[in-house]
Amino acid sequence: MTDAAVQHTDTSKSMVVDHALSRRLARDHQRKKQPALWIGGAAIVLLFGFGTFALNGNVRSLILAAFWGLVIAIGFVAIRHLGTQKLTRVIEGLYPSGERLTVTVSDTGVTVTTSATNLTVAASALWRISTAPHSVMVRIHGLIGPAMILPRELLDDADVARLRALAPRIRRG
Structure with a gap:
């Protein structure tokens, strides 16, 4: 299969933010x-x-x-x-309580949208993706802490693997 035959689609999932x-x-x-x-x-x-x-x-x-x-x-x-x-x-x-939170994972990066925010991290800026029981942390070059902390229920294992493929820990070249 060639690279031209591999085609990824954007995956978008949303939820209503609860108080906890x-x-x-x-x-x-x-x-x-x-x-x-x-x-x-x-x-x-x-x-x-x-x-x-x-x-x-x-x-x-x-x-x-x-x-x-x-x-x-x-x-x-x-x-x-x-x-x-x-x-x-x-x-x-x-992520205001009661608002709809949408996370979109694509080949160009990850986007988080609420009524208050619209944050996008480009794939070229991704450095590391780490998971925890309730969250996925997206880290970018130059920051000590995570750039985004996303709810785990909005990203399945395929989304996490896709983000990890976009974000190698050590970049060469």
């Missing part, structure tokens, strides 16, 4: 980025606590490490909570 959508999408995003923070924090506590205990043999070093471990854990939980709240408000602004 923004919280589900924000939680998915936070879950994707949290493990590295927790591993880094635990490594710092272990290195600090057991390192100083190994150097001086004092049990107070372990107690101090436990204290700092508790402080770091509280900090991470607070950061996650605040990040989720902020992202929830942003998503609520993009």
Whole structure:
């Protein structure tokens, strides 16, 4: 089969946005980025606590490490909570509750349409597509976070595979 014989059509799906959508999408995003923070924090506590205990043999070093471990854990939980709240408000602004949300996947990219927004990411700008239980995150070159967080129910596995084919992680040339 030649490239001329392969023909893709635009796939477009829509839904009415419910009140819980923004919280589900924000939680998915936070879950994707949290493990590295927790591993880094635990490594710092272990290195600090057991390192100083190994150097001086004092049990107070372990107690101090436990204290700092508790402080770091509280900090991470607070950061996650605040990040989720902020992202929830942003998503609520993009996808207003009660409005119709339409996602169109084509060979030229992905388009999200509501009454408040019309966002398009060209296929040439796509960098990475990642999925979570309730969301699909579209990343573009140059951004640290996702450019779009889409509801998973609007993109089936074929749509995700199509977007991934358009968005290789490492571009050559």
